[in-house]
Amino acid sequence: MASVTQKGRFGKYGGRYVPETLIPALDELEQEYERYRQDRLFQEELAYYLQRYCGRPTPLYLAERLTDTLGGARIYLKREDLLHTGAHKINNTMGQVLLAHRMGKGRVIAETGAGQHGVATATAAAMFGLACDVYMGAEDMVRQELNVFRMRLLGARVIPVESGSRTLKDAINEALRDWVTNVRTTFYVIGSVVGPHPYPSMVRDFQSVIGREVRAQITAEIERLPDYLVACVGGGSNAMGLFYPFIDDPEVKMVGVEAGGLGVATGHHAATLVAGTPGVLHGAFSYLLQDGAGQISSTHSVSAGLDYPGVGPEHSYFKETGRAQYVAVSDQDALEGFRLLSQTEGIIPALEPAHAIAYLRTLVPTLSRDHVVVVGLSGRGDKDVQHVSRIVQSSIDASSRPADATPRIRQSKFAGTPADKAQGGPP
Amino acid sequence: MSRIGATFDRLHGEHRQALVPFVVAGDPDLATTGQAVRALARAGADMIELGVPFSDPVADGPINQRAYQRALAGGVTVRDVIELVGQARSAVPVVLLSYYNPIVQYGVGRFCADAARHGVDGVVIPDLPADEADELVTAARPVGLDTIFLLAPTSTDARIRVVAGRSSGFIYGVSVTGVTGVRDRLPEEIQELVERIRKVTRVPVCVGFGVSTPVQARRVAEIADGVIVGSALVALLEQPGDKVARLEQFVRELREAMDAVGARGAGPS
Numbered sequence: 031m032a033s034v035t036q037k038g039r040f041g042k043y044g045g046r047y048v049p050e051t052l053i054p055a056l057d058e059l060e061q062e063y064e065r066y067r068q069d070r071l072f073q074e075e076l077a078y079y080l081q082r083y084c085g086r087p088t089p090l091y092l093a094e095r096l097t098d099t100l101g102g103a104r105i106y107l108k109r110e111d112l113l114h115t116g117a118h119k120i121n122n123t124m125g126q127v128l129l130a131h132r133m134g135k136g137r138v139i140a141e142t143g144a145g146q147h148g149v150a151t152a153t154a155a156a157m158f159g160l161a162c163d164v165y166m167g168a169e170d171m172v173r174q175e176l177n178v179f180r181m182r183l184l185g186a187r188v189i190p191v192e193s194g195s196r197t198l199k200d201a202i203n204e205a206l207r208d209w210v211t212n213v214r215t216t217f218y219v220i221g222s223v224v225g226p227h228p229y230p231s232m233v234r235d236f237q238s239v240i241g242r243e244v245r246a247q248i249t250a251e252i253e254r255l256p257d258y259l260v261a262c263v264g265g266g267s268n269a270m271g272l273f274y275p276f277i278d279d280p281e282v283k284m285v286g287v288e289a290g291g292l293g294v295a296t297g298h299h300a301a302t303l304v305a306g307t308p309g310v311l312h313g314a315f316s317y318l319l320q321d322g323a324g325q326i327s328s329t330h331s332v333s334a335g336l337d338y339p340g341v342g343p344e345h346s347y348f349k350e351t352g353r354a355q356y357v358a359v360s361d362q363d364a365l366e367g368f369r370l371l372s373q374t375e376g377i378i379p380a381l382e383p384a385h386a387i388a389y390l391r392t393l394v395p396t397l398s399r400d401h402v403v404v405v406g407l408s409g410r411g412d413k414d415v416q417h418v419s420r421i422v423q424s425s426i427d428a429s430s431r432p433a434d435a436t437p438r439i440r441q442s443k444f445a446g447t448p449a450d451k452a453q454g455g456p457p
Numbered sequence: 458m459s460r461i462g463a464t465f466d467r468l469h470g471e472h473r474q475a476l477v478p479f480v481v482a483g484d485p486d487l488a489t490t491g492q493a494v495r496a497l498a499r500a501g502a503d504m505i506e507l508g509v510p511f512s513d514p515v516a517d518g519p520i521n522q523r524a525y526q527r528a529l530a531g532g533v534t535v536r537d538v539i540e541l542v543g544q545a546r547s548a549v550p551v552v553l554l555s556y557y558n559p560i561v562q563y564g565v566g567r568f569c570a571d572a573a574r575h576g577v578d579g580v581v582i583p584d585l586p587a588d589e590a591d592e593l594v595t596a597a598r599p600v601g602l603d604t605i606f607l608l609a610p611t612s613t614d615a616r617i618r619v620v621a622g623r624s625s626g627f628i629y630g631v632s633v634t635g636v637t638g639v640r641d642r643l644p645e646e647i648q649e650l651v652e653r654i655r656k657v658t659r660v661p662v663c664v665g666f667g668v669s670t671p672v673q674a675r676r677v678a679e680i681a682d683g684v685i686v687g688s689a690l691v692a693l694l695e696q697p698g699d700k701v702a703r704l705e706q707f708v709r710e711l712r713e714a715m716d717a718v719g720a721r722g723a724g725p726s
């Protein structure tokens with residue numbers, strides 16, 4: 031008995047706090063996952079789909095104009111935004127849906143906030159030919175209507191959740207209720223490193239491909255490990271995937287960036303590790319945003335994918351041990367990050383990693399050119415463009431370009447600057 | 458012996474089964490719940506289960522979710538519910554049903570001590586499986602608070618042994634693979650579950666989740682030691698008018714239907 035409990039723990043965090051009905055399903059999942067984790071054919075099949083279908087490995091890109099603009103450490107972007115469906119979420123859904131397929135489950139369910147995990151689950155389900163139902167908060171369906179349409183186009187049923195705050199937390203509640211009811215035939219594809227054991231470990235393992243690639247890529251490029259890893263934290267899966275392969279390298283510092291919303295002091299935010307306290311939600315003991323009586327708080331973030339009052343238990347453990355630091359970035363700063371990356375690099379990030387980009391404006395100027403920072407660019411911003419345009423109306427245009435993004439022409443890596451060329455004179 | 462244990466002993470002697478109504482404390486307000494506790498006992502309840510409101514009740518269907526929301530709108534906390542039990546001085550045992558987080562925030566040890574001191578007899582925590590409950594069981598035993606764990610149709614025999622070993626008072630047999638709610642039909646699996654539990658333990662088994670009508674209550678009373686009726690009662694509290702009188706009337710009907718079993722089924726158990 032003790033070993034079951036111990037296995038699902040990161041220090042004192044984690045565990046399995048779910049209705050008894052689900053315990054046999056979690057036991058089965060744990061056994062099956064453990065078996066397939068060591069199964070060469072399963073791993074080869076997963077690697078095949080990640081490469082040929084999803085587009086792995088993703089590039090590690092030196093963001094030179096962003097580096098120049100911020101004037102400090104060299105910034106590399108891990109381009110998870112270039113994956114099929116536009117976010118890191120597919121790394122996990124390919125793994126879990128392949129597992130569901132092997133386990134003979136004909137139906138998968140998922141929760142989604144930003145819609146990225148829902149789209150990634152619907153995509154994998156379409157590809158493997160499984161039925162797919164996605165629970166989504168009614169509020170998020172408005173914020174992310176493009177993704178609702180994408181999921182439906184992919185053949186998934188999107189079920190609006192009207193209870194509670196009508197966002198991600200409530201979508202997880204509804205997905206858990208569905209799973210309790212249909213547990214014999216249904217596989218629950220959880221979208222982050224949250225939930226009862228074995229989900230936090232399983233999702234971490236599927237996402238760790240991010241950090242493993244970064245390790246190989248950065249070592250090939252600079253012949254050492256980076257000084258900092260920076261990633262946004264909602265439930266924490268892209269951050270965990272980036273961090274995990276480096277946790278035994280103390281010289282690599284890690285920063286998780288949470289959603290500061292209207293400001294942590296206002297109470298309207300989703301900065302769980304920065305401002306929360308430990309408790310039990312959605313199957314795990316971890317940091318939470320809650321009131322003194324243990325009721326879960328409603329959260330706010332401009333980014334639906336970070337708008338969640340919980341966080342993965344392993345992040346709580348990293349916070350406690352000091353292995354990673356966690357900071358918060360406000361909505362306004364995230365929108366600035368969104369614009370900054372778009373205008374310096376021609377990459378429109380999702381609002382979630384825009385928080386990580388925004389944090390670079392604080393971190394990078396304190397470092398020198400000798401330092402290297404790798405940022406997890408977890409997704410692309412197409413899904414957010416409409417939402418952002420509604421918030422900032424017409425304030426994003428060339429005339430409002432911030433001073434730190436003055437249009438300095440990029441140096442060509444291979445042929446010098448255009449000015450050099452002009453002097454040399456083409457024939 | 459606990460009040461719950463004594464209640465089952467008495468019922469066994471009378472060849473009757475326990476009727477355990479459930480309402481959410483503070484739905485629609487604490488004063489109504491106080492009246493309801495007395496009315497339920499009057500109407501023939503053998504124990505009363507009071508729900509502590511929680512914002513994210515994942516084991517509950519829409520009826521109980523709404524009740525929790527109504528209670529939370531009134532700001533009801535664990536402490537309020539414990540104090541309510543203290544004031545109500547119920548003639549029959551009282552069991553609190555709470556999700557784990559409100560108890561964790563209150564402090565598990567302090568919760569057990571305060572609850573027992575105010576006359577709470579047992580606790581059910583739907584999102585705390587028995588093998589995660591070391592802290593609870595350790596704190597509950599010395600103060601005489603019964604720890605009631607759940608078993609479901611999906612539970613394996615190995616699981617039944619783990620849960621039975623940590624259960625006191627009674628075991629909560631979940632009738633359906635699903636969440637709480639009102640149901641037209643109850644699945645056949647209940648009987649099998651109760652039989653599998655009885656092979657392992659002598660702890661009484663009460664069955665709940667979905668039991669909604671006197672006919673269903675009688676059917677469950679034929680196979681289990683007790684019947685838990687929740688959502689059907691909670692739904693009565695949603696209607697305008699004299700809520701407490703309606704609860705009392707409905708519980709009387711449940712009692713009569715169940716006692717028809719006791720009379721008929723009298724004999725060695």
Ligand SMILES: Cc1ncc(COP(=O)(O)O)c(C=O)c1O
Pocket residue numbers: 117118143144145146147221222223262263264265266267268269334335336380382383408409410
């Ligand atoms: C692009 C992107 N990044 C990050 C997140 C947050 O999730 P996590 O913290 O699990 O990476 C989401 C969630 O929807 C997302 O879509």
